[in-house]
Amino acid sequence: MSNLEAAGRVALWAIELSEFGIQYRPHSAIKGQVVTDFIVEFTNRESQEVEVYPRWSVHTDGSSNWQAGEAGIVLRSLEREEIECMVCLNFPTTNNEAEYEALVTGLDLAKAAGAASVVIHCDSQIITNQVNEDYECKGEWMKNYLEQVKRRVDDLRAEVVQIPRGENERADRLAKAVSAEHMIISSKEAARKLKVQAARFVMIKDNMYKRGFSRPYLRCLNPKEADYVMREVHEGIYSNHSGSRSLVHKLIGAGYYWPTMQKDAQTYVKACDKCQKFKNVIRQPMEEFTTMTTPWPFAQWGLDIMGSFPMAMRQLKFLIVSIDYFTKWIEAEALATITEKNVRTFVWRNIVCRYEIPKALVSDNTK
The missing domain is CATH 1.10.10 (Arc Repressor Mutant, subunit A)
Structure with a gap:
């Protein structure tokens, strides 16, 4: 085929294909795709398989009232056998502390039953996120609970999952059952005390x-x-x-x-x-007497220098202050510089000339 015929055919194909709006682009490099296909083809798929352990299931829930706390636990084994446990906390607790108590008890029960791997289902968002380190735990008491839970979680390869409250109904029912039973016991105890107190009274002619x-x-x-x-x-x-x-x-x-x-x-x-x-006048003072460091006024003064402050008129930026120990009287003067002459002049003019020679001058707690 001659070059003229080839050019004609190309022109003919160009005319036929022009109605489709086809654009011609150069072929890009395929090095990256080749490397990706090579890695996928020669990767050992057996090394990617994760060992899966059969897991026990534990549902926990806790609640508290003004007098005590309650915890409910439902433990399900690999054979679908279920164990229900109710715990009464005979000490005042908060809701979060009761949730932690239920969680610790559930982990201990799973370990005692021989579980190797556990999934903990808890409806408390705070407790779940604290154990999974999504929330920060504050307070020494709560941190102690969190340390106890984490140590047990590591031993059992446990996973703590948050579930809606509606899916945790059985554990919640057990916790409420403990509360009801505790209220019945408290009512019986109160009735017994009332019966003992009633025995001390008697009705005579209405x-x-x-x-x-x-x-x-x-x-x-x-x-x-x-x-x-x-x-x-x-x-x-x-x-x-x-x-x-x-x-x-x-x-x-x-x-x-x-x-x-x-x-x-x-x-x-x-x-x-x-x-x-x-009535009799109580002459005893309401508070203990305060021992005075000096027995008479203007006998002992405390000196101190303050500054430097922002410069004022006449370049004054220091302050010398003297306070009487007995009357708490204050003498003060602003100074431009702190020199021996200025301090001596202040003591002579403001203390000696006004209140006579003092018994002691104290500066920085030293006479």
Whole structure:
């Protein structure tokens, strides 16, 4: 084929393909793709396989109230066997501390059951992120909890995962069951105490009396009756405006009782006008006496130099101050420079000439 025929064919193909808008670009280098294909082809796939351990599943939840804390744990083995555990924390805790207690207990149970790898499911975002080091743990008490959990997590190759509260219903139910049981026990204890206290009282002709060991029955008074009896005993016809302690003894001796009589007597005596006017004057000072370093005024002075300050008029930038130890009187003067002559002049003019020669001059706590 001649060159003319070849050129004609090329021109013909160019005309035919021009309607498709084809653009011709030079072929780029393929070195990077070749290297990538080589690595993928000759990489040992067996080395990329990660050893997978069968994992136990643990769900934990904790809660707290004003009196104690509770923890609920659900442990599931590889054979799908489940163990439920409820723990009552007989000490005041916060919600986060109760969550940590539940987490520590769940890890200990998994280790005792022979688990080699564990997944911990917890619905607390704070606890989960602190264990996974996404949140910073503050407070010494919480840091101690976190150290305990991390040590157990490393031993069991455990993973702590946060789940919604709805998926942690069983552990939450166990924690609430502990709380309900604890409330029942507390109610029984309160009922027992109330029964013991009720045994000290007796009803006689629609009136309540308190039993005593070495005295007759004491008539129990309501607040209105107690106020009237207390007023009669304290400032009645034979009263002597005694103090609160004596007033309580007189009330008991008269055969009366109510639970808050000691507190009510103190409040009543403090509000009594005559007691405030004619009671004994307490001459003991409210605070301890402060020992004086000098027995008379202007006998001992403290000197100090302050500065340098921003320069003022007449280039004054230093301050010499003298304070009397007895009266706390202050003498001060601004100086341009600190020299022996200036200090001597200040002492002569402001101390000696005004308050006579002092007994001591103290500078920097040294005489």
